[in-house]
Amino acid sequence: xxxxxxxxxxxxxxxxxxxxxxxxxxxxxxxxxxxxxxxxxxxxxxxxxxxxxxxxxxxxxxxxxxxxxxxxxxxxxxxxxxxxxxxxxxxxxxxxxxxxxxxxxxxxxxx
Amino acid sequence: xxxxxxxxxxxxxxxxxxxxxxxxxxxxxxxxxxxxxxxxxxxxxxxxxxxxxxxxxxxxxxxxxxxxxxxxxxxxxxxxxxxxxxxxxxxxxxxxxxxxxxxxxxxxxxxxxxx
Numbered sequence: 343x344x345x346x347x348x349x350x351x352x353x354x355x356x357x358x359x360x361x362x363x364x365x366x367x368x369x370x371x372x373x374x375x376x377x378x379x380x381x382x383x384x385x386x387x388x389x390x391x392x393x394x395x396x397x398x399x400x401x402x403x404x405x406x407x408x409x410x411x412x413x414x415x416x417x418x419x420x421x422x423x424x425x426x427x428x429x430x431x432x433x434x435x436x437x438x439x440x441x442x443x444x445x446x447x448x449x450x451x452x453x
Numbered sequence: 454x455x456x457x458x459x460x461x462x463x464x465x466x467x468x469x470x471x472x473x474x475x476x477x478x479x480x481x482x483x484x485x486x487x488x489x490x491x492x493x494x495x496x497x498x499x500x501x502x503x504x505x506x507x508x509x510x511x512x513x514x515x516x517x518x519x520x521x522x523x524x525x526x527x528x529x530x531x532x533x534x535x536x537x538x539x540x541x542x543x544x545x546x547x548x549x550x551x552x553x554x555x556x557x558x559x560x561x562x563x564x565x566x567x568x
Binding site for chain 1: 482486488495496497498501503509511512544547554556557558559560561562
């Protein structure tokens, strides 16, 4: 059964700095998703990664997928306060429908 | 267009009571999912509906939990004889359902508190 591990659990970073959130999964996961959640809010889809080597970028966030290493990363470039939120990765095998979520990374960006 | 809607947004109930949570998916979406977010268990899958197919109930934690989807649209998640460990945010999501990897759009959630 697919298991997804995410780290770090908590990330406090200064504005302008770069950092990476890691998402490892245990078995073949054909698709990898990244979501953002603001306090008290629902999940907002950020990226859908469908194939090995996929890289997607939106603003200061860039996500990549390495299916051989069973690793996805979410890279934050020159962080700003507005990026403060909890970020979740989720895996999905090709023959199943449900998303398996990581534990989430709570990101706090301070001046 | 309108997104996924859920009601109520908050529900406080006493232990042992039954509760019903409602989800209205995005119009035209044939796939509907229920997830639960709790402090102890994180985000976990509960149940999945796709068109007229039998639902995938593999994530339901006990037989106190059930869900139905009427007319291929609105879904109701029912929890009978609620327990304190049922306290969580219940999230509904829908997708177009053309492919398993269709993007899932989440509703705002229902926060359930069992006293």
